[in-house]
Amino acid sequence: MDSVQVRPMREDDLPSVERASAVTFFEAEQSTRRVSDPEVEPRSTVASEQWIDRMRFNLSIDPGGCWVAVKEDAGAGEVVGFAISQNRGHLWFLATYGVLPSHQGQGIGKRLMDAALAHADGRPGIFSSSVHPGATRRYRLAGFSLHPQMRMVGTVDRSTLPAVAGLQEGRADDFEWMDRLDQNLRVAGHGPDHGYMLDTLRLVVSRDRARPGYVYIDDGGRASLLAAAHPETAQKLLWEALALSRPRTLVNCITVPNEWAIDVGLAARLDIGQEGYIAVRDMPVPAPYLASGHFL
Template sequence: MDSVQVRLMREDDLASAERASAMTFFEAERSTRRVSDPEVEPRSAVASKQWIDRMRFFLGVDPGGCWVAVREDAGAGEVVGFAISQNRRGLWFLATYGVLPGHRAQGIGRRLMDAALHHADGRPGIFSSSVHPGATRRYRLAGFSLHPQMRMVGTVDRHTLPTVDGLREGRPDDFEWMDRLDQDLRVAGHGPDHEYMLGTMRLVVSRDRAKPGYVYIDDRGRASLLAAAHPGIAQNLLWEALASSRGRTLVNCVTTPNDWAIDVGLAARLDIGQEGYIAVRGMPVPAPYLASGHFL
């Protein structure tokens, strides 16, 4: 068996970690692909750069939560596993985690997860989990509750789009109240994550501070992270995201307490399917809330 070291990530690990991530998730998506799903494609060069930029950000904000497994016999240090977690005040979240298929069943995943969970230092935690049996077993043994989540996919029927008002473009001076809303919904605010996300996505917020809510919309018009004080505000924000979509779209991380999103997706003629779990420990499932895969 190859000798593998689990250690803190360094900036010069990023390119190798991205390659390991791309291969790990490509194989995972291919193995769980539904017959009706499009063929799985390798990660694009643009998406690879985005992954590296995002992990560099996490490494800069909270390096103690960023871990890699490296083959010691591979000259430059080949990354074969990774666990990128972050602490935001009283909350811990796992941004991404995986082990290359050829290095599983060797205890590497357990060692990575142990390191990331040690960094949590007892904080409540949250992350989005795949359906991989070994991973879900590890999460449950670590004390996480696994809540099935749904996704909605398809092309929005433009005739179904309602007129939505009461929204505006978001700005950095919105972050303070957004963090208060985050704290109400998910134990702690996103803090520096908001500045990063605003630099990479469109932010739309509620005009009425008495009924706060916000949504980040990515470059393909998909709701990447949504939080609101009331389901009605959340629905308006999701409709705004769907109106921004181009072609086939995705609404992800829909848990049972967030069935308000299902009503919007069905009205827009999207199809519903199951998609892994939201894992939480020491906290309820956030609602009204659609988690981000990486920023939770």
């Protein structure tokens, strides 16, 4: 019988891990797609390259949190599962996790999660979870609280955009106060993740000492990560992102403590829906905060 080995990830595993990730999440999204949702599309070549680049970064920063499940077949290894987690100071987060549909229900996911959680070494934890019943059961059994998330999608009614003042382009010398803000909101700073995001995303900040905040915005004008000391600052930052949005945009990872984001989205004429969970252990749900799907 073929055996499955769970072992630390190596850099030369990354292309195989990306392929397993693409198949796993494509099938998961298809199975949970609602009638009103757009058709699920396979991951593009560019998105695959970006995925590998992000995971290579995680592997270089904290390799102890990166694991693969490999099926040994006549000497050749096939990646059938993966768990990529990271420690940042006193916080642990799960960047991505999955098992090929053809190998689910065999205990592989539990072995991968056990390895990733052992790396956490008791730290508080956070990650964004899908609605997959097997995965959510495993997360709850591991002691995580599952907080439903919402998302807002649509085309911004540009007549609703307010004049926003007091924001500036972010720079690397902002990282120190940004990490202090992160610590207040989510236990620990993003540390080296800020440098990676600054290289790949636009950073907009409010340097108001009483009400600081920041948002990373992708090429489509979507807020990839937003943190603020006050809901008013958070709303200004989100409006800035929406002003840069393409015809159809997305605001995701909205939890109940972050209803300020719902108010902005409704004012911009976006539609609200549900999407998965924010899972936390030994920490509150961050607010005012919109988590990054990749760096939490």
